[in-house]
Amino acid sequence: xxxxxxxxxxxxxxxxxxxxxxxxxxxxxxxxxxxxxxxxxxxxxxxxxxxxxxxxxxxxxxxxxxxxxxxxxxxxxxxxxxxxxxxxxxxxxxxxxxxxxxxxxxxxxxxxxxxxxxxxxxxxxxxxxxxxxxxxxxxxxxxxxxxxxxxxxxxxxxxxxxxxxxxxxxxxxxxxxxxxxxxxxxxxxxxxxxxxxxxxxxxxxxxxxxxxxxxxxxx
Numbered sequence: 001x002x003x004x005x006x007x008x009x010x011x012x013x014x015x016x017x018x019x020x021x022x023x024x025x026x027x028x029x030x031x032x033x034x035x036x037x038x039x040x041x042x043x044x045x046x047x048x049x050x051x052x053x054x055x056x057x058x059x060x061x062x063x064x065x066x067x068x069x070x071x072x073x074x075x076x077x078x079x080x081x082x083x084x085x086x087x088x089x090x091x092x093x094x095x096x097x098x099x100x101x102x103x104x105x106x107x108x109x110x111x112x113x114x115x116x117x118x119x120x121x122x123x124x125x126x127x128x129x130x131x132x133x134x135x136x137x138x139x140x141x142x143x144x145x146x147x148x149x150x151x152x153x154x155x156x157x158x159x160x161x162x163x164x165x166x167x168x169x170x171x172x173x174x175x176x177x178x179x180x181x182x183x184x185x186x187x188x189x190x191x192x193x194x195x196x197x198x199x200x201x202x203x204x205x206x207x208x209x210x211x212x213x214x215x216x217x218x219x
Contacts, residue, residue, distance in 0.1 A: 007072050014068065014085050015140060017061050018092070022136040024054050025092045026129060028099035029195065033125045036106035036188065037118055044110075047103035051096060058093040062086055077212070084209045088139060091198040091205075095132060098191040105184040115175045115182065116167055124160045124192045127153055131199035138206045147206040150199055151217035157196040164189045 028047050035044035065086045068074070074082060131150050138146035168182050168189070175182070200217055207215040 007068075007074075007078070010064075010068055010072075011078070011081055014061065014064060014082065017057065017064065018085055018089060019136055019140060021054065021057050021061060021089060021092050022132060024050070024057065025096040025099065026132055028054065028096050029102075029125070029129050029132070032099040032102040032106065033122070035103055036109075037122065039106070039110040041107050041110045044103035044106040047099055051100050054093060054096045058089050061089045065089075077209070080209050080212065084139075084205045087205050088202050091201045092132075095195050095198050098195050101191050102188050105188050109181045109184050112178065112181050114185075115171050115178045116185070120160050120164045120167070121185065121189060121192070124157050124164065124189065124196075127157050127160075128192050128195040128199065131157075131196055132202075135199050135202040135206065139202065139209070142206065142210050144207055144210050147203040148217065150203040154196050154200045154218065157193055161189055161193040 028050060031043055032047045034040065035047065065082045068082055069079070072078070131153050134146055134150045134153075137143070138150065165186060168186050171182055172179065204215055204217050207213070207217070
């Protein structure tokens with residue numbers, strides 16, 4: 001295999017590893033919220049156990065990317081492809097960490113009836129998971145149009161986050177005995193809002209990959 005051909009193969013391997021990491025994170029996010037919604041502690045524990053696979057794959061991606069830089073000494077867009085892969089892997093791994101946090105909250109309040117409807121929280125979660133899926137598609141296809149759409153979706157998550165926190169604060173007066181649950185649901189809302197922020201970071205990195213310049217898509 002020619003040198004360039006081998007390098008292209010390695011870059012494709014890196015992209016495929018990143019998509020695998022994203023898929024595992026998406027599963028973790030979906031399962032953690034399902035565990036919260038259905039009070040399923042066994043499913044929440046499964047999210048905690050599977051996080052080790054995600055951490056190991058993140059390390060594998062970083063090691064492989066660094067090895068490619070050392071061996072190939074890439075420039076221009078090839079170098080950006082590797083650097084961006086490292087940055088995106090970090091964002092995805094952090095998203096999976098938030099899934100773990102949601103799973104822990106699910107376990108802590110699994111015995112209590114909910115004091116609010118989870119509809120807004122569920123909508124936030126649905127958008128955030130969709131953002132992750134779309135950003136990875138935008139990365140794989142190097143598509144800034146899709147990346148920009150993802151960044152725009154963050155505004156809706158922020159709006160729902162504000163409404164959810166206000167609703168939870170109101171419940172503290174009517175349900176002072178449920179402070180533990182209200183706190184855990186507030187944390188969960190914050191985790192989801194941060195997941196959407198990380199998706200926006202990935203969208204910005206897609207812009208950097210394609211355009212060669214840094215963009216703040218939250219402006």
